Amino acid sequence: MRGMTAAYTSELAEALSADVLDRLLRYVRIDTQSDRAHAQSPSTPGQLELGRLLVEELHAIGLSDVAQDAAGFVTATLPGNVDGAPVIGLLAHLDTSPDESGTNVEPLVHPDYDGGVLALPRRGTVLDPARMPELVPRIGHDLVTTSGDTLLGADDKAGMAEIMAAVAHLAAHPELPRATVRVGFTPDEEIGEGAKLFDIEAFGASCAYTLDGSELGEFTDETFTASSADVVITGVDVHPGFATGKLVNAARLAGRVLAGLPAELTPEATSEREGFVHVYSVEATAGKATIRTIVRDFDDERLAQHVAVLRRTAEEVVATEPRARVEVEVAHQYPNMRSYLDRHPGVSDAALEAIRREGLEPTHVPIRGGTDGSILSARGLPTPNLFTGGHEYHSVREWASVQDMASAAAVAVRLAGVWAERR
Numbered sequence: 001m002r003g004m005t006a007a008y009t010s011e012l013a014e015a016l017s018a019d020v021l022d023r024l025l026r027y028v029r030i031d032t033q034s035d036r037a038h039a040q041s042p043s044t045p046g047q048l049e050l051g052r053l054l055v056e057e058l059h060a061i062g063l064s065d066v067a068q069d070a071a072g073f074v075t076a077t078l079p080g081n082v083d084g085a086p087v088i089g090l091l092a093h094l095d096t097s098p099d100e101s102g103t104n105v106e107p108l109v110h111p112d113y114d115g116g117v118l119a120l121p122r123r124g125t126v127l128d129p130a131r132m133p134e135l136v137p138r139i140g141h142d143l144v145t146t147s148g149d150t151l152l153g154a155d156d157k158a159g160m161a162e163i164m165a166a167v168a169h170l171a172a173h174p175e176l177p178r179a180t181v182r183v184g185f186t187p188d189e190e191i192g193e194g195a196k197l198f199d200i201e202a203f204g205a206s207c208a209y210t211l212d213g214s215e216l217g218e219f220t221d222e223t224f225t226a227s228s229a230d231v232v233i234t235g236v237d238v239h240p241g242f243a244t245g246k247l248v249n250a251a252r253l254a255g256r257v258l259a260g261l262p263a264e265l266t267p268e269a270t271s272e273r274e275g276f277v278h279v280y281s282v283e284a285t286a287g288k289a290t291i292r293t294i295v296r297d298f299d300d301e302r303l304a305q306h307v308a309v310l311r312r313t314a315e316e317v318v319a320t321e322p323r324a325r326v327e328v329e330v331a332h333q334y335p336n337m338r339s340y341l342d343r344h345p346g347v348s349d350a351a352l353e354a355i356r357r358e359g360l361e362p363t364h365v366p367i368r369g370g371t372d373g374s375i376l377s378a379r380g381l382p383t384p385n386l387f388t389g390g391h392e393y394h395s396v397r398e399w400a401s402v403q404d405m406a407s408a409a410a411v412a413v414r415l416a417g418v419w420a421e422r423r
């Protein structure tokens, strides 16, 4: 038996690692940042460019039904080789976050990380294990970082590279029993749009997995349940010189509403399974004030209670001034995927089994956010989330471990095998 480098979780992972890294370095150089201001799909042309590259590569691997549609979705099929095995999906998103520059990404590979501070060449960006404890167990790993002034785009091009390396490996090894694997790359996840347009019926899988998580071994079948809630206060605007007894200042009422919201119900004061009301924007004049919030929890009833706290606070403040009016506009954003996944326990079980076969003990992490799987699960395609090995997403400090990415690709290979046994 050939000796294995210690940092790899299996010989399979080691065998996949060079291909995963190659692909990641290729994909991150294409700027695919999504744009909230554009309503068409995809929101930016770079996502089509990356999609075209993926189409070429999927053909080269030998997959069938390779297609890219006008909205940016790329799909392909790796036919199974076991009679009666189900069709499963592997998904990653094409776009990167609008929160930090994704232009001219120049990835750097740091072989055999020594556990020290990594100083990147631009903008004084530093990766310091004292502040980023996830670096500490990565001594001996090969790390991929940015040059310091862009995001890396491992979110979610690590997931994409892992899926591509996994299906390439499976296609080259027909002796490995596998379910039929449908591959899907989706646009505009970061702006919450792509999954709404995904053609689940045409995709034809009975379940799917996003590779869009982070820490090695992590598995997610639970996300926030999410609403937005805007408080709109209408005052009475009068020229201040003639305002005596007439002006009703909406901006000042908004200030009192903000002061009245419970300080313990904020993102900065909550963690783990606690929900919050997050004020992210306030626009106010004397005549009109709008407080925009997002409200989050893991439980629909508690989510409704948080919205009720916001509503009651706003109404009580504004009730002190009978000439002012207040409206609270609540919109549902995405559900906790858990309630949908609970109806299909085999989907999560298969993922946990694949992670264990890679020699890892799965960790169950409820995501304080949403994934494409939140929307897809609610729309009828059960879709939990697997780790990718990337960290510090949406920032110039984003990094990924080659060894952990290889483990994620190996988990994807093993998942096709687990499902081949479930006829």
Ligand SMILES: [Zn+2]
Pocket: 093, 155, 156, 189, 212
């Ligand atoms: Zn992502």
